[in-house]
Amino acid sequence: MSPALRRQAPLLATAGILVILFATAAFLYEGFFSGRVVVNLFSDNAVLGIVAVGMTLVIFTGGIDLSVGAVVGFVSIFTAIMIQRGYPPALVAVAALAIGGGLGAGMGALIHAFRLPAFLITLAGMFLARGGAFWISTESVGIDHPVANALSGFELGLGPVGLPTTALTVIGVLALGYVAAHHTRFGRNLLAIGGNENSAVLMGLPVGSAKVWAYTINGALAALAGLVATIYTGSGNPSTGLGLELDAIAVVVIGGTLLAGGRGHMLGTLLGLLVFGTIQTALLFDGRLSSWWIRIVVGLLLLLFILLQRGLLRGAARGK
Amino acid sequence: MSKSKSLSPVWWPLIGLAVLVAVNLALNPAFLNVTVLDGRLYGLPIDILNQGARGLVLALGMTLVIATGGVDLSVGSVMAAAGALAAVLLAEGHGLAVALTAGLGVGLLAGAANGLLVARFGIQPIVATLILMVVGRGAAQLMTNGEVVVIKNDAFAFVGNGTVFGFPFAPLLAIALFVAAQLFLRRTASGLFIEAVGDNETAARFAGLGAARVKGLVYVICGLCAGLAGLMAAANIRAADSYRMGENMELDAIFAVVVGGTALTGGRFLLLGSFIGALLLQTLTTTMYNLGVPPAVAPVPKAVLILVVCLLQSEHARRWAVSLVKGGKK
Numbered sequence: 001m002s003p004a005l006r007r008q009a010p011l012l013a014t015a016g017i018l019v020i021l022f023a024t025a026a027f028l029y030e031g032f033f034s035g036r037v038v039v040n041l042f043s044d045n046a047v048l049g050i051v052a053v054g055m056t057l058v059i060f061t062g063g064i065d066l067s068v069g070a071v072v073g074f075v076s077i078f079t080a081i082m083i084q085r086g087y088p089p090a091l092v093a094v095a096a097l098a099i100g101g102g103l104g105a106g107m108g109a110l111i112h113a114f115r116l117p118a119f120l121i122t123l124a125g126m127f128l129a130r131g132g133a134f135w136i137s138t139e140s141v142g143i144d145h146p147v148a149n150a151l152s153g154f155e156l157g158l159g160p161v162g163l164p165t166t167a168l169t170v171i172g173v174l175a176l177g178y179v180a181a182h183h184t185r186f187g188r189n190l191l192a193i194g195g196n197e198n199s200a201v202l203m204g205l206p207v208g209s210a211k212v213w214a215y216t217i218n219g220a221l222a223a224l225a226g227l228v229a230t231i232y233t234g235s236g237n238p239s240t241g242l243g244l245e246l247d248a249i250a251v252v253v254i255g256g257t258l259l260a261g262g263r264g265h266m267l268g269t270l271l272g273l274l275v276f277g278t279i280q281t282a283l284l285f286d287g288r289l290s291s292w293w294i295r296i297v298v299g300l301l302l303l304l305f306i307l308l309q310r311g312l313l314r315g316a317a318r319g320k
Numbered sequence: 321m322s323k324s325k326s327l328s329p330v331w332w333p334l335i336g337l338a339v340l341v342a343v344n345l346a347l348n349p350a351f352l353n354v355t356v357l358d359g360r361l362y363g364l365p366i367d368i369l370n371q372g373a374r375g376l377v378l379a380l381g382m383t384l385v386i387a388t389g390g391v392d393l394s395v396g397s398v399m400a401a402a403g404a405l406a407a408v409l410l411a412e413g414h415g416l417a418v419a420l421t422a423g424l425g426v427g428l429l430a431g432a433a434n435g436l437l438v439a440r441f442g443i444q445p446i447v448a449t450l451i452l453m454v455v456g457r458g459a460a461q462l463m464t465n466g467e468v469v470v471i472k473n474d475a476f477a478f479v480g481n482g483t484v485f486g487f488p489f490a491p492l493l494a495i496a497l498f499v500a501a502q503l504f505l506r507r508t509a510s511g512l513f514i515e516a517v518g519d520n521e522t523a524a525r526f527a528g529l530g531a532a533r534v535k536g537l538v539y540v541i542c543g544l545c546a547g548l549a550g551l552m553a554a555a556n557i558r559a560a561d562s563y564r565m566g567e568n569m570e571l572d573a574i575f576a577v578v579v580g581g582t583a584l585t586g587g588r589f590l591l592l593g594s595f596i597g598a599l600l601l602q603t604l605t606t607t608m609y610n611l612g613v614p615p616a617v618a619p620v621p622k623a624v625l626i627l628v629v630c631l632l633q634s635e636h637a638r639r640w641a642v643s644l645v646k647g648g649k650k
Contacts, residue, residue, distance in 0.1 A: 064446070114637040116630045117584050119391075119446070123571055124626040127619035134616030238616070246454060259447045292466060295458025302451045306443055 009312055010256025010305065014271040017301070021278045029285040035161040041277040046166035046232065047072060049273045050225040051244060052251040053177035054218030056269045059252055060181065060190040061214050062197070062261025063111065063118040067125030068222040068248060071100050072241030074133040075226025080141040080236020089147040096223045103129065104219020108212035126245070133238035140237035143230065152231045166232050173221065178266040180217075190214055194261025250298050251276050254305050275301065329581035332632070333596040336579070336625075340603050348610065361486045364606065370481070372602030373490035374399075374549040374556075378573035379580070379598040380497055380591065381545030384538040386577050388518045389586025390438060390445035392539060394430060395546035395573055397456025399566030402426040402550030404460040406476070407469040407560035416475045423551040424544060430456065431543020435536035453570070460562035471558045480555025490552050497545075502591050511589075514538060518586025575622070576601050579629050 026033035042049070051068045058065045075096045082092040107125050111118045155162030163171075181187040189210040192200045200207050229240050249259070255272030257264025279297050283289050344351040344364075354363035378395050385392045402423040409419045430452050437448035471477065482489040505511030516524040517534045525531045549569070554560045578584060579600060580593030604625070608618040631637040 110627075110630075114631065114634040114640070116634055116637075120574075120578065120584065120626055120630055123575075124623040124630075127623035127626070131617045131620035131623065134614065135620070138614060138616055246450070249450065250454060253447065253450075260444055290462065290466065292458045292461035295454050296462070299451050299455030299458065302447075302454065306437075306447055306451070307441065310441055310443060 006312060008265075010309055011265055011268050011271070013305070013308060014254060014256055014268055014275065018271055018275050018278065021275060021282070025278060025282040025285065029282065032282070032285055037281060039161050039163060039167055041274055041281065042167035042170050043164050043232075044280075045273055045277045046170040047225045047229045047241070048244065048247055048251065048276065049170040049270075050173045050221050050228060051241075052248045052269050052273055053173050053266070054221035055245075055248045056177065056252050056255075056257055056264065056266055057181065057187075057190060057214045058118075058218045059249075059257055059259060060187075060194050060261060060264055061211055062194040063211070063214070064122065064249070064259075065104075065107070065125075065215065065218050066119065066122040066245050067103065067107065067129055068218065068225075069241035069244030069246075070126040070129035070133065071103060071219060071222035072226040072229055072244055073238050074129040074136075075100060075223045076230045076240040077133050077136050077141065077236040077238040079227060079230045080143050081136055083143055083145050083148065084141055089145060093227055096227055097220050100223025100226070101216050101220035104222075105212055105216040107219070108215025111215070112208050112211045130238075137236075137238060140235050142235045148231055148234070152234060166228050169224070169228055173224070174266070174270050177269075181266040186210060186213065191262055191264070194258075194263070196262070247276070247298075250302055254298075254301055256305065256309070258309060330590060330593050330596065332581060333579050333593055333600050337596055337600045337603060340600065340607060344603075344607055344610070356486060359486050360483050361488070364610070366488060368599065368602050368606050369491035370488045370556075371606070372599055373488075373494045374552050375569070375572055375576060375598040375602055376491070376494035376595060377497060377545050377549045377552065378569060379576040379594040380494075380501055381538075381542030382570075382573040383577050383580070383582055383589050383591055383594040384514055385445070385542045386518075386574070386582055386584060387514045387586055387589035388535050388538050389521070390535065390538070391449065391574060391584070392434060392542045392546075393446060393449040393570050394434060394452035394456055395542065395549070396566035396569040396571075397453045397460070398427055398430040398543060398546035399550035399553055399569060400460035400560075400562050401430070401456045401463070402547040403554030403560045403565050404463045404469065404550075404562045406551055407471050407554050408463050410471055410473045410476060411469055416473060419473070419476055420479075420551060423554075424547045427543040427545070427547020427550070428540060429543070430546065431540035432536075434543060435539035438539060439532040439536035457562065460560075460565070464560060464562045466562065469560045471554060471560070476551075477555050477558050480552050480557070490556070493552075498591060498595050505591070515587055515589060518589070572601055573598075575626060578633075579625070583633065 051072065055065060055068065078099070079092055079096055082095070083089055103125055107121050110116055111121050151165050154165050156168060181190070189200070189205050189207075192203070192205055193207055193210060197207060226240070230236050251272040252264070252269055253259055253272070254275055255265070255268025255270070257268055276298065280294055283291060283294055341351070351364055354361055354365060356362070382392060382395065405426055406419040406423040409422055434449050434452060437443045437451070438445050478489060480490060484492055505514070513524075513529055513534050516527070516529060517531045521531050550566060553565050576597035577594045578597070580590055580595070580597030582589045582593060601622070604621060605618060608621065609615065
């Protein structure tokens with residue numbers, strides 16, 4: 001294998017697995033191979049996809065954020081309550097994004113300035129956001145507002161299928177995330193920090209600001225995912241997004257991004273999301289297999305990819 | 321500053337615990353009261369010990385893993401899988417011995433799998449144990465078919481809420497395990513081996529230490545602890561709930577260890593500190609409960625506690641605080 005090909009091997013492997021999975025499902029289940037199913041892959045997993053894009057950026061730096069699921073829950077109930085109280089939806093949305101981004105910025109600043117473990121600080125963030133969500137309300141609150149209804153009812157017609165707001169949002173976020181990660185100085189800085197933070201400092205890269213921005217963007221994206229979840233379900237619920245951080249990390253890792261940081265690709269996150277969605281949809285089509293199989297299959301895929309990456313890294317080290 | 325440095329690190333969680341107990345006593349003078357009813361001890365301290373027993377057992381295993389510079393995210397899911405398997409076996413009419421062996425077996429297997437990935441394949445502990453964190457709960461749900469399995473076996477329930485001379489069995493077991501671990505690790509060189517691997521793995525290997533074997537073993541011990549905690553959890557409520565059992569327990573266990581003064585970076589470990597840390601956490605939960613704070617909001621004070629502990633342990637934060645104080649004096 002040429003070095004260039006080997007670098008992209010995890011990505012190619014994910015693409016291969018996606019094709020095999022989708023083809024098998026299309027063969028087994030009637031009606032699986034359709035535009036509707038593909039659109040649903042995006043719209044049903046929009047929340048996960050948006051969160052995974054932010055998580056990819058944080059993982060690029062070698063960090064991790066456990067708070068995203070809780071932020072989704074907080075924003076969900078916050079938005080519903082504020083709209084119920086009569087605040088304009090646009091203002092509420094901006095406030096939600098500011099809260100998510102603010103929490104991310106605070107955690108990023110603590111992690112960077114005091115060299116605190118990202119794992120523990122974002123764990124504290126998770127407790128804070130989830131506790132805050134339940135403090136606002138312990139019960140789910142329905143939304144009935146013309147703007148929210150218009151958003152959840154909207155579909156962009158594309159020939160036989162329509163793209164709903166949720167799918168449009170996740171596709172937009174993925175596209176922006178791709179550009180930010182691979183076609184800007186910011187994205188390169190993140191990967192450089194994850195590769196070797198000391199080298200990045202010595203190269204004169206703005207390590208501190210890049211790291212804090214990564215957590216800030218991630219927090220804001222989690223808030224956006226919370227808004228999408230609220231629109232998608234038509235209600236706010238403080239327990240939305242329970243365990244979402246795990247799924248997001250799994251999607252990123254299945255996409256071939258190294259959890260140690262410094263290596264990865266946003267396209268991998270897109271493929272990982274589609275793999276996750278395909279397994280879930282296939283289980284739904286089948287109907288015989290219980291839904292908890294998804295955890296087991298995703299776990300085995302994780303194992304496969306981690307061992308694959310390990311083998312590739314060792315191979316690369318030997319090749320040098 | 322110099323004064324705090326000479327203080328044994330075990331004092332910090334102890335002081336925290338004392339403050340918490342004092343707050344509780346101020347709010348409820350009967351907080352420490354223990355009464356005997358039907359030959360059984362009752363009271364809030366007994367409650368805390370009883371409910372905290374699982375956290376104590378998990379913290380024991382987690383301390384050793386963290387001491388080697390690792391972490392085990394799978395313990396909560398392994399708890400669920402162990403408890404679920406034991407409950408299903410009991411429901412099928414198997415005996416106590418089978419259920420206990422199966423539960424511990426799940427823990428042993430999970431620990432061995434984690435140890436293999438971390439020690440043999442050199443995979444980052446967070447990633448390696450993430451796999452079983454995801455799979456374990458799925459397996460638990462599969463075993464119980466997603467339903468709550470009720471346990472009718474009285475002998476099994478003893479593991480969770482039996483008493484010995486009026487004192488609850490579960491915390492006695494946890495305390496016994498801590499004492500045994502402390503004696504074994506400190507009277508033999510094994511504790512030193514663990515610290516050596518956590519401090520500098522390469523140096524430990526060059527010193528002729530089987531670093532991989534030490535690392536593998538701590539995950540096996542941690543898995544066994546998780547299996548036992550799962551059995552205790554199922555026995556305590558006489559049921560296995562594959563969704564909620566052990567939920568967030570991995571975070572609580574890690575938290576107890578960190579509060580107890582063992583750094584996440586590995587090296588020196590303090591079993592006594594983890595013991596007090598786990599008790600502190602349970603006392604905090606019980607306090608919130610008694611104050612009438614809804615259980616769902618209880619994570620907030622935990623978050624504050626983590627932040628404070630992290631900042632106290634951070635060299636950078638201390639230096640920054642010192643410079644602030646000095647700057648203020650000028």
